[in-house]
Structures are given as structure tokens and as C-alpha cells.
Amino acid sequence: MVFCGKPSKACAECRAKRTKCNEAKPACGQCVRAGRQCSGYRDQVALMFKDQNNKLSGHSHSSPIKSPHSPRRSRKASQQSSFVDSQGLQLELSFAPSLEEQAASYVFHNYVSEDNEKTPSKGFFDYLPALYRRSQTGSILADAVTALGLVGIANSTRDSTFLNKAVLKYAATARAVSDRLGVVELAKQDDILISVLLLGLFETNASDRPRSMASWLEHIKGSLSLLKLRGDQQLETNIGRRAFVQLRSFIMTTCIVRRVAPPPEILDWTMRAMQYESIDQAASSAISFSVARFSELRSNLADPQYTYDLHSIVNDALEIDQQFHEWTLNVPSSFLRTSVVIPVPDEEVFGDYYDLYQDVFTAGVWNSVRSIRIMLHEILIEHIVKLCSSPEYITPNCEILSLYRAQIRTSKIMIDTLTHEICASVPFYLNYHRRDLGNFGKRPQPKAVAGYLLMWPLYTAAVAGRVSAQMRRWIARTLEEYWRCDGHEACLCSGFGCRCEEGSGTRTRSAERGRRVGGVYERICRGWL
Known part of the structure; x- marks a missing residue:
């Protein structure tokens, strides 16, 4: 097979x-x-x-070569032919792929990054094949891979049989992980940490309820506890470092969503791990410190007991944004993107161009930076407006007033630019650049990880205060078509539901109540209705 x-x-x-x-x-x-x-x-x-x-x-039953040998020889050949027929039947039975093989193929095809010279490792499950080869059939890691693969196949084929088997496998694996966590030495093993991550991805794929994203967040919190248990020793191996880098991105995103500051250990381990990293990997790690500053600022703003000065908030936000801006100016050449202008309008491209990247993981780093900068500039606009309307902070003739008004204009332009850049990355994720124009635009099917990496940036762009209704409709239609085609409505609903429950905090604008595109547009609008 x-x-x-x-x-x-x-x-x-x-x-x-x-x-x-x-x-x-x-x-x-x-x-x-x-x-x-x-x-x-x-x-x-x-x-x-x-x-x-x-x-x-066919090879086994190919016509025999005519020979002048005796009938006795022919009988022997006939016996050999019968043996081949029997072996052919055994081969046919043994070559039918098992559920585990189908599930593993799905996971490796959709979630494992290419690890070669042209595509430097970015830490997204590129270490999984090596771990999987070392694991035994029926091990916790193998069962976690099977559960994730089966739910992916169930979503793709809309086959409840696969879904039922996936749920049973998930439940058994979760119990096995829970038993291992009671033994410190077993809990520190690589396969336990990776299994927890895989089970978390299962949660986001298996349910269309907001609770599934809450369960994913719980898995991330559990993984963080395992990281602390593993300590500095986890950075001594290649697989340990790669697993940490991947989990770090999950933890940072979780902290932003939950409006909490990241654990200080994450930055300490990042510093220790950077000495082993390539230039590309170090570029991804370098932004972790700015992301942590933003997450801490967002956490403080969400704390009702936190007292702050409006000027300090504006200055902090400007400093963090400047750090991200400097990062964009100093990335290695492998991080640079290429813009492609389309000759005629295409509904799959927002505007008149799209961007190409080295791989989807590099594009994911860029989109994470863009998403955070969008939120930073929304914070700037909100608090500068408060400053300009508060007599205790500023007077009408104050010189700084004109500077703040200029910053509002700059922030609005930046939000518009960043949201357009996020949209320009979508065709690359969905293999638009690989379409065969001579074959009616046929192209390779996007990997499941592409949709996973796109979900948060696109939603952040869609709910940004300065985004046009046209862009919102395009984002909604793009997500709706991708997830419906790929069977990932669960990932769509749970992810958007969680973000809508978190809310924008300050958005009170009314959404367009005219023609809407499917349920996704309604879910996006629900963020500020």
C-alpha cells in the first residue's frame, strides 16, 4: 500500500x-x-x-516460458505455481493497511514538517518520525498518533466509524498517560510530553464545542508542568530541544489568549536552547522575549486591581512594537518573502498580490508577529484616545497632543497593512502557487497543519477594528471553504468560539448586518456584536 x-x-x-x-x-x-x-x-x-x-x-502469475522439459518438470512447475498463488493471497492479505498504519500516514503527511536542507527544521513535529520508529506497537506515543490520525481521517471522510474508533483510542491513551504521570521518571520521558501535545490536537479536531478549545488549553497547562518537571536536562538532546521549541509557541499563544504572563522558566530555557540553534531557529526564538513583554502588558491590562498610568501603557506598547519592527529588519534571508502580482482578480487572493515563503512554518512566525502587532496598535489607539479626552493627562494646547494624533493615524495604517499581509499569506498555505494552469488549476491538497497555523492570525485580522467588511467576508469565506472541504469544522468552531468568549475587550463597533457568508461570518461578527 x-x-x-x-x-x-x-x-x-x-x-x-x-x-x-x-x-x-x-x-x-x-x-x-x-x-x-x-x-x-x-x-x-x-x-x-x-x-x-x-x-x-500480475508478476506472480506471468505466463511461464515454454520449455522442452519432461512432464515431470511441468508438474513441479505447477506445484511452484500453486505455491505462488498461495503466497500471492497471503501478500494481498498482509498488504491491507491497518488502522494504525492509515492513522500514522495521515499524521505524518499532515502534521510533520519536511526536515531537509532546503527546509530548515522549525520544530513542528519534525522529530516525531524518529520517536515513532523507536516506539513499540501499542505504546502510548503510537496510540496517541493513532488517535490523532483516526480523527483526522474521520473529519476528512465524514465517517463516524473512524470517529468512534478515534474516541476509544483517545480515552485509552489518556488513561495510560495519567497512569504514567504518577511516576516521576516515567513522566519525564519524551514520549509522554509529545503524547500530551498530540492528545491536545485531538481535542481541537474532535469537537465543535468551545469546551474542546478549553480542553486544549488544559493540555498545554499540563505540558507546561511536564516541562518544569523535565528541567534543564530536556535541552541536552535534539528531540528535547525541538519539543520545547514547539511547546513554547503553544504556551505563548495560550498566555496571550488567556491574558496571563508567560512563566519565567520559558525565557530561561529559550536562552539556554539558543546556543544549539541554527540562524533560522534562533530568529524564531529571538521574538519570544518581545512576545513575553506583550503578554505581560496584556495581562496587566486585564487585571482590575492593576493600577497603571496611560502614558506608561502607550510608551510600553510603542517600545514592544519597535522591537518587533527591528526584528523584521534583521531576519535571515530564508525568512524573506517574495510578492507575486496576479494579472487578473481571483477570489482566492485578497487584492492583487500574494506572498511566497520558504515554508509554512516561516510564514507562521511572520503571521504571529503580525497578529501581536495588530493587537499592540489597537491598544495604542484605545489608550491614546483616553489620553486625548482626559483633562487630567493632557490639555488642548499640549504639544504632545499632535504627536498622539499622528500616532493614531500611524496605528490605523499599520493595522491595515498587517491585516493585508496576513491575507496575502493565505494562498501560499493553500498551495495556490502550485496550481497546474494546464490542468484546470489542480494543485496539491493543503496539509491540515496549514489550517491550524492560519486560524489565529486570520481571526485576529478579521476582528481588528479597522478591517473592512469586504476583508471580513473574504476571511470568513476562505476559512469556511477550507475547513468544510477538509472536514475541520470542529477546529473552526472551537477555535473561534474560544476567541469570541475571550472577546476583544474594547471593541463595541456594530458589525455589518447585511449579507453574510455562512456561519463563519456570523461567528466572526459575534466577537463585537
């Missing part, structure tokens, strides 16, 4: 005519509008793997 990637989910009629199929049941919208009979949809799991048994069987 050979893994062939994700096949088209369209019906036969839409595939033949190269039209977009909405996969409606019992018949797709294109067929209904055209008045033709819809043939239905193919078995996705069967198509993901290329069956080579017939080819092997």
Missing part, C-alpha cells in the same frame, strides 16, 4: 467537468442546477492508499 495524499471529494460529474463541487447530499449543487444525475462520492480512505496487490499478483 502506498499513501497517495488526499483525493478529490467531488462527485464524478464535477471532476469530469472541473467544476467546484459543494459535496451536498443526496446530490451536489452543481448537478442539481444542471439537471443531471449526481453519482455520489467516492470512498476517501480507500483512495488515500494505492493498492499494488494486483501489480504484484
